[in-house]
Amino acid sequence: MDQKTLDTKEIKTAPTPEPPSQAATKLVVSSSPHFLNNESVPKIMHNVVTALLPATAASVYFFGWRALLLIIVCVASCLLTEYAFQKKRNKPIKIYDGSAIITGMLLAMTLPAGFPIFGAVLGSVFAIGVGKQLFGGLGFNIFNPALLGRAFLMATYPVLTTTWVWPRTMEKAVDAVTAATPLAMAKFEGKLDVPLMDMILGNTAGSLGETSAIAIILGGLYLRYKGYINWKLPLGYLGTIAAFSAIFWLSDPTKYPSPLFHLFAGGAMLGAWFMVTDMVTSPVTSLGQWIFVIVAGILAVVIRLFGGLPEGVMYSILFMNAFVPLLNKHTRPKVFGEARAQKV
Amino acid sequence: MGHKTFSRGVHPSYYKELTSGKRVEAATLPKTVTIPLQQHAGAPCEPLVKKGDIVQEGQKIGDVKAFVSAPVHASISGKVKDIELAQHPGGFRSLSVIIEGDGTEKHWGPTGAPVDLSVLSGEAIRESVRDAGIVGMGGAAFPTSVKLAPPKGKAIEAVVLNGCECEPYLTADHRIMLEEPEKVVWGLRALMKATGASKGFIGIEENKPDAIEALRKAIGSSSDIQIIVLEAKYPQGAEKMLIVAALGRKVPVGKLPLDVGVVVNNVGTAAAIYEALNWGKPLIERIVTISGNGVKEPRNLKVRVGTSFEEVLSQCGGLVEGGEVEVLNGGPMMGIAQPTLAVPVIKGTSGITVIAASVIKSSVYDACIRCASCVSACPMGLMPYKLGDFGKNFRTADFKDWDGVSCIECGCCSYVCPAKRPLLQWIRLGKLKVRLEAQKAAAAK
Ligand code: SF4
Ligand code: SF4
Numbered sequence: 126m127d128q129k130t131l132d133t134k135e136i137k138t139a140p141t142p143e144p145p146s147q148a149a150t151k152l153v154v155s156s157s158p159h160f161l162n163n164e165s166v167p168k169i170m171h172n173v174v175t176a177l178l179p180a181t182a183a184s185v186y187f188f189g190w191r192a193l194l195l196i197i198v199c200v201a202s203c204l205l206t207e208y209a210f211q212k213k214r215n216k217p218i219k220i221y222d223g224s225a226i227i228t229g230m231l232l233a234m235t236l237p238a239g240f241p242i243f244g245a246v247l248g249s250v251f252a253i254g255v256g257k258q259l260f261g262g263l264g265f266n267i268f269n270p271a272l273l274g275r276a277f278l279m280a281t282y283p284v285l286t287t288t289w290v291w292p293r294t295m296e297k298a299v300d301a302v303t304a305a306t307p308l309a310m311a312k313f314e315g316k317l318d319v320p321l322m323d324m325i326l327g328n329t330a331g332s333l334g335e336t337s338a339i340a341i342i343l344g345g346l347y348l349r350y351k352g353y354i355n356w357k358l359p360l361g362y363l364g365t366i367a368a369f370s371a372i373f374w375l376s377d378p379t380k381y382p383s384p385l386f387h388l389f390a391g392g393a394m395l396g397a398w399f400m401v402t403d404m405v406t407s408p409v410t411s412l413g414q415w416i417f418v419i420v421a422g423i424l425a426v427v428i429r430l431f432g433g434l435p436e437g438v439m440y441s442i443l444f445m446n447a448f449v450p451l452l453n454k455h456t457r458p459k460v461f462g463e464a465r466a467q468k469v
Numbered sequence: 470m471g472h473k474t475f476s477r478g479v480h481p482s483y484y485k486e487l488t489s490g491k492r493v494e495a496a497t498l499p500k501t502v503t504i505p506l507q508q509h510a511g512a513p514c515e516p517l518v519k520k521g522d523i524v525q526e527g528q529k530i531g532d533v534k535a536f537v538s539a540p541v542h543a544s545i546s547g548k549v550k551d552i553e554l555a556q557h558p559g560g561f562r563s564l565s566v567i568i569e570g571d572g573t574e575k576h577w578g579p580t581g582a583p584v585d586l587s588v589l590s591g592e593a594i595r596e597s598v599r600d601a602g603i604v605g606m607g608g609a610a611f612p613t614s615v616k617l618a619p620p621k622g623k624a625i626e627a628v629v630l631n632g633c634e635c636e637p638y639l640t641a642d643h644r645i646m647l648e649e650p651e652k653v654v655w656g657l658r659a660l661m662k663a664t665g666a667s668k669g670f671i672g673i674e675e676n677k678p679d680a681i682e683a684l685r686k687a688i689g690s691s692s693d694i695q696i697i698v699l700e701a702k703y704p705q706g707a708e709k710m711l712i713v714a715a716l717g718r719k720v721p722v723g724k725l726p727l728d729v730g731v732v733v734n735n736v737g738t739a740a741a742i743y744e745a746l747n748w749g750k751p752l753i754e755r756i757v758t759i760s761g762n763g764v765k766e767p768r769n770l771k772v773r774v775g776t777s778f779e780e781v782l783s784q785c786g787g788l789v790e791g792g793e794v795e796v797l798n799g800g801p802m803m804g805i806a807q808p809t810l811a812v813p814v815i816k817g818t819s820g821i822t823v824i825a826a827s828v829i830k831s832s833v834y835d836a837c838i839r840c841a842s843c844v845s846a847c848p849m850g851l852m853p854y855k856l857g858d859f860g861k862n863f864r865t866a867d868f869k870d871w872d873g874v875s876c877i878e879c880g881c882c883s884y885v886c887p888a889k890r891p892l893l894q895w896i897r898l899g900k901l902k903v904r905l906e907a908q909k910a911a912a913a914k
Pocket of ligand 2: 847849850853875878880892
């Protein structure tokens with residue numbers, strides 16, 4: 126910014142009737158506007174961290190201290206990786222802006238409670254290193270770093286990333302070692318009768334943040350209240366999932382799970398409130414946002430029902446991330462007073 | 470809520486309470502004034518006086534033949550001390566007439582009953598308006614007489630008075646509407662007569678209920694003028710935003726309000742027209758709001774054109790001591806920062822806003838996080854984050870392709886950006902580059 130600070134001798138003009146103290150006041154010249162609101166990138170990021178706290182607390186409640194350990198490890202490795210990259214590239218150290226904390230928390234949220242610590246570190250390094258810093262750091266990344274980290278772990282540890290454990294709160298005497306998520310049960314066992322209430326509260330097997338819908342919605346509402354997310358994104362995504370899955374459910378309720386099941390199972394809530402809404406990797410225009418959430422919502426359901434994996438939220442969002450620059454370019458709003466239709 | 474408005478825009482903190490309750494007071498008569506010969510958009514005036522001449526308050530001291538221009542007048546009686554280049558609040562240097570006052574003051578006031586508008590011809594009104602040097606007093610300072618003379622074939626249906634005053638801090642227009650509603654209404658009728666418009670509108674933001682009330686009373690039961698209450702939102706006072714909010718008409722890209730049959734004028738301009746036609750008083754004085762967190766006693770003052778900022782500020786307790794301040798000609802969203810206090814108040818100075826350190830922008834900014842705030846704030850429907858990058862990196866073709874030239878420089882985008890990116894500053898660069906290239910292309914032909 127060409128903000129020039131002029132020293133006092135330049136502002137002294139004709140002899141002034143004012144007391145000499147005025148000479149101590151410096152005139153600054155910058156271009157308009159001279160007035161900015163009090164938002165900042167760290168403020169937004171720290172609010173997202175706050176919004177993730179209920180989900181964090183819920184994961185600790187359901188999965189015990191092991192969950193907390195995973196979260197701490199992920200956050201710490203994300204911060205360290207960020208620091209190392211910024212240091213190495215002689216960039217200003219901005220690890221306190223909160224964005225790496227979010228990536229760490231979100232990555233942990235996508236892992237099962239029993240996930241090995243070393244794997245968590247690896248995933249974090251990949252998320253920040255490859256997912257964010259190699260693109261140029263915050264704001265330049267195309268993909269959501271946490272999701273990219275999770276996808277990387279999925280490829281590296283296909284078994285461990287899907288080795289779920291039952292929450293502490295569930296008394297499963299039999300088969301206590303590995304558990305199946307409601308989505309996996311629906312997909313591979315045709316079991317559609319997981320109590321909805323358990324899924325809403327979080328009393329099911331799954332990754333740390335996949336379980337308690339209530340805690341996530343609470344955080345999401347907090348962000349909405351603060352004005353950091355647009356209704357369109359989470360509700361459009363969830364709405365599409367519900368509407369699209371309803372088509373199948375209505376055609377054969379014994380074969381396909383209900384829309385409510387889809388909404389509360391797996392990562393739909395976490396994805397809708399914290400990943401679809403990631404500012405950097407979602408479109409900025411209204412139309413672009415609609416396209417983004419609708420296509421991603423349909424994809425998520427298609428993968429869940431017909432893909433080889435039980436969960437499709439992660440890939441649906443990552444896939445759409447890739448199209449964001451294109452969406453932004455081709456869905457520009459109509460310029461005020463422009464007769465032409467939208468430019469394509 | 471529920472009031473008419475335009476799409477997008479921002480809701481800054483207004484801080485109007487600092488001065489909105491304060492009556493307009495006369496500033497002390499300045500000993501010297503510096504009157505720039507260019508106080509309007511268009512061709513600068515030629516001086517009509519020379520060094521050593523004795524001038525009377527209200528005497529025309531500069532004029533030019535060009536169509537888009539307005540004469541300037543002496544704001545005090547005295548002797549022409551010099552005619553020289555002086556710093557102008559628009560950020561450049563302008564030839565200016567410097568007058569040393571003799572300490573006398575002329576009394577301006579009614580010379581009889583208010584002039585009967587029905588006997589005046591549109592042409593006569595237009596001439597008096599030009600003669601009095603009246604320009605848009607909201608800040609842009611476009612010569613009013615030019616607006617009143619639309620090109621052939623373009624009929625004007627409505628005159629809209631702009632009483633939005635959407636800039637934070639400023640209350641000059643608010644006070645005019647409140648204290649002199651009759652002048653405003655009379656001036657509006659004169660404008661309607663001059664343009665042949667049958668309808669008059671006054672757009673006011675809903676946060677000035679007392680002004681709305683005062684104008685309602687002044688209009689009485691007449692049906693030719695309608696008050697339109699608008700949502701308090703920035704930039705509601707931008708011409709295009711005002712017209713779409715008040716009348717639902719969108720001025721097409723690259724066109725003027727008169728292309729949709731509308732002329733917009735500031736409420737202060739209307740009051741000045743009243744004084745010109747009834748009192749024979751040219752535009753030598755205006756109401757200025759002096760406010761901001763960097764000035765000790767914010768006030769609304771009636772200031773003679775040509776009075777230095779320094780002198781005006783000293784009547785408001787002076788600047789806060791120590792630290793850094795920005796002294797602006799205008800409000801904080803669009804005002805121009807002054808490198809010195811030795812600049813004169815001009816016809817377009819609606820306010821002197823002083824922003825102190827705590828609010829001054831820092832010069833560091835973060836990477837764009839594509840939060841979409843700027844896109845949802847831009848009243849013109851542009852993509853400021855992209856335009857900023859194009860402007861900054863001199864990608865002029867892309868800048869044009871993304872409609873950068875449509876930017877009205879309202880500053881909403883920079884205002885909302887959490888990364889504190891100086892978007893508008895970069896967009897200005899982009900616009901400049903487009904202009905330069907167009908000039909080059911024209912010269913090559
Ligand atoms: S407001 Fe700033 S951070 Fe947000 S999209 Fe615009 S330029 Fe980027
Ligand atoms: S791009 Fe121009 S018109 Fe749009 S918000 Fe920024 S300054 Fe205002």
